[in-house]
Amino acid sequence: MSNLPLVFIDGDQGTTGLQIHERLRGRTDLRLLTLPAAERKDALRRAEAINSADIALLCLPDAAAREAVSLIENPRVRVIDASSAHRTADGWTYGFPELSAEQSGRIASANRVTNPGCYPTGAIALLRPLVAAGLVPADYPLAIQAVSGYSGGGRAQVEQYEGPEAGQAAPFVTYGLSLKHKHPPEIQLHAGLSQRPIFVPSYGAFRQGIVLSIALQARLLPAGTNKETLRAALAQHYAGARHVTVLTAAQAAATERLDPTIHNNSNDMTLGVFGNDDEGHLLLCAVFDNLGKGASGAAVQNLDLMLRGA
Known part of the structure; x- marks a missing residue:
């Protein structure tokens, strides 16, 4: 045997x-x-x-x-x-x-x-290191937005987009409007948050891939927190990680749009920190395959x- x-x-x-x-x-x-x-x-x-x-x-x-x-x-x-x-x-x-x-x-x-979960993977990847480093307070009033490929809804949703009536499927759908989605407790626990985050999921007319984003206000963060301090904390946490990459400051500055499909059919994930330091507006983003790393x-x-x- x-x-x-x-x-x-x-x-x-x-x-x-x-x-x-x-x-x-x-x-x-x-x-x-x-x-x-x-x-x-x-x-x-x-x-x-x-x-x-x-x-x-x-x-x-x-x-x-x-x-x-x-x-x-x-x-x-x-x-x-x-x-x-x-x-x-x-x-x-x-x-x-x-x-x-x-x-x-x-x-x-x-x-x-x-x-x-697929969405929590991106949210926790972004938040856990920053909460642990004290850069994002555990009680920050977080709102997480994410767009996935339609395969995230399972076989029934795939059939809507790939079956006989595919032409009738909506090009874009935002759902979970009651804000009772099953993912926030998972995100709260494993990101180290003391308050339940708001989570707003969507899916589009593409098969797989995710862009997840979390907007932050610098005025609600510890003094001196900006794009570079957040990026440096993420880079330190994922140094040497095989499947998670953090964009450098130069790479982030050169990035004007995010394609949710760039990591399709892989187990890789890219994290980035964007925003406008002059206005104190910061944006955390994760891109990965909902059927891969997710x-x-x-x-x-x-x-x-x-x-x-x-």
């Missing part, structure tokens, strides 16, 4: 699951287990598959992810949950390796890892850490 680790993808027909499967296709350092269509909703067969795996990757709706975890009886099974079911739950390690110097090690040794790319990055740390 092979000694290669067995990885079970539960929910491999969804948008994230399909991309994870594609990213793992051809790997020779692991074995992939998926269930045929007739067995995907068979609780007994799913339980057998999960309990036979070394690592189970859950690409499921929240309720189904909780159910999948409840099926685990084998204490050796480790889990990466790509849903939002456990992102603020006790006992789960947050799967953003660049969160801190210690986080990749925590992920490598964890039994339960919760993959970050979903499947992050899951595979966490999987690799767990395989190396096993």
Whole structure:
């Protein structure tokens, strides 16, 4: 019997699951287990598959992810949950390796890892280092805006833009107007905020990619805070990071627009600090793929850490 680790993808027909499967296709350092269509909703067969795996990757709706975890009886099974079911739950390690110097090690040794949400990945990447450095107060009245490709809405939304009635799909949609989106608690917890941020999401008529932005008023920040102090703090935090790049001051000054698709099909993310120091207006921005660093790319990055740390 092979000694290669067995990885079970539960929910491999969804948008994230399909991309994870594609990213793992051809790997020779692991074995992939998926269930045929007739067995995907068979609780007994799913339980057998999960309990036979070394690592189970859950690409499921929240309720189904909780159910999948409840099926685990084998204490050796480790889990990466790509849903939002456990992102603020006790006992789960947050799967953003660049969160801190210690986080990749925590992920490598964890039994339960919760993959970050796509939008929270960008917000937390920008805010966590600045809050930790004391440059953005934990109680700052934050408003976060983000535009994603339509694939962020899953298979049903992809069908609207790529199916038979694609011509009727809206070119741009802002949603979550009740300001009760599920992402703010995740952002608040992992960015180290004391107050819930306002979050306004949108999606456009492009398949994948995200631009996320956070506007700041210098008058509400510690004295002397400007574009360069914010940029320097981010650059210091992500120095040596493989997948996160911070624009230099010169690069930011030369940037007039942000294309949400520049990192599509990769696990990379670019952070930038822009604004008008004369007016005290500052803008934090993150660009990444909602299906890459925001979903499947992050899951595979966490999987690799767990395989190396096993």
